[in-house]
Amino acid sequence: MKEVLDQLRMADVGKVLENEPLANHTTMKVGGPADIFVEPKDIESLKKTMEIVKQNRMKWRVIGRGSNLLVMDEGIRGVVIKLGKGIDHLEVNGEQIRVGGGYSLITLATAMSRKGLSGLEFAGGIPGSVGGAVFMNAGAHGSDISNILVKAHILFEDGTMEWLTNEEMEFSYRTSILQQKRPGLCVEAIFQLKALDRQTVVETMQKNKDYRKETQPWNYPCAGSIFRNPLPHYAGQLIEKAGLKGYQIGGAKVSEMHGNFIVNTGNAKAEDVIHLIHYIKKTIYEKFQVQLETEVEIVGNHL
Template structure:
């Protein structure tokens, strides 16, 4: 690893952290160390990083702001690229915006609403980055990313970069092409509509307030743990099963919203995965419903 670290430092790609606990980079505050964590300063820096890791045949993966992520207690081997402040550019051209994958989606919804542009009101209160929102086709209040995305600049697992339009992203409920063909969104172009600024700001703020009142963001958590098994809702099924408040180790099913698992104190990734398994088993036994996780579970030695 020393040789790779030297190459990355010489390439001046951004901030480089060694054996960095990923608990410091996830909203659950859980996760073992990354051998090397790089926070690139721009997209050109990412190109340099990918070139180096491919030449050195080292495992790598990218993460965003860690809001929909559970990292294994053993951490991640190789190089982790964190898309954050170096990819937070924003350009507004009439009703079209180009935004970096590291830009916080809540901040974007707020900034855009004040510009009198409509289409992102649903994102008021959604945590994480633009890149993560595209990856998951994040949505709420009857809308989602697929309704506004024009195209996305994608970095694939093999190191190739390309622009894909909305149709090519193969969006469906909380799913995109990037979950079948591993990749990350470096930047996105959204098509919005001009509207009444005051009305847009009011709707966005209501959505943000609703999430603040109904979801336990006062505790470390990762957002919704399960996809809704439509026409049912994950939280309603878990609550109906009487599981609110159930705890394994430091991981607890939220008393506020049953589709959230919170870090109630020094939780390990294993506590969370054991609790997820317990929920799946209980819901299957009680309601004959298969629960599918929405949170992305990554890491472990020998894995990416």
């Protein structure tokens, strides 16, 4: 481990930390340590990091801004690479933009609305990064990433990088090819937007952002929606009908504002959240014969 740490530091790839608590890097504010934590300073440094990781046959995974992510209390063995500062570049070329995977989705949606570029209004209240949004085909208000993505620069499990077109991404509801079929993470993306009246775009985006603030508990640490909507049902409505709003295990509680959110009341462990997820799934199945599937990505002491 020390040898890999030394190699990464010698290569000057960016921030390199040992036993870094991942609670510091998730919106739920839970999660144990990463053996080695790297925040590359640019895409070249990311490539160099991957070379060192693969040469040493280290296990690895990538995270973004830490929303939609639940890290177990034991932490993650191997190397955790965070796409953040340095991989948050933005180029605007007319109606097309090229943006780094570490760029904040909310910040991007706000910036594009101010330029009168339409297409990202749905993302005005979605926390997380561009890379994470592409990975899970994030969406809201009747639209999603698949509607605007031209192509995505992907880092695959074997350390290789490749551009995939929209069609090659095989998008569907909250999923893409990157989740199981060809595991990988989005390092940068090209989006096709459309020039519209600036005021109209800003107002639509702000309305979406306000709706999120009014209906979702972002004043508490949380990971976003815990369950996928089992269409035609909605997870939050089923949880509310089951009387589970406010139900608490340890420091983890079902939000009283929105049933599909679990909040950290201040001292939650990942174990509390997992137990609460299992309890909700069991209750919903018993009451409605509906099997809930988690939307939040759960990662533990293995990769």
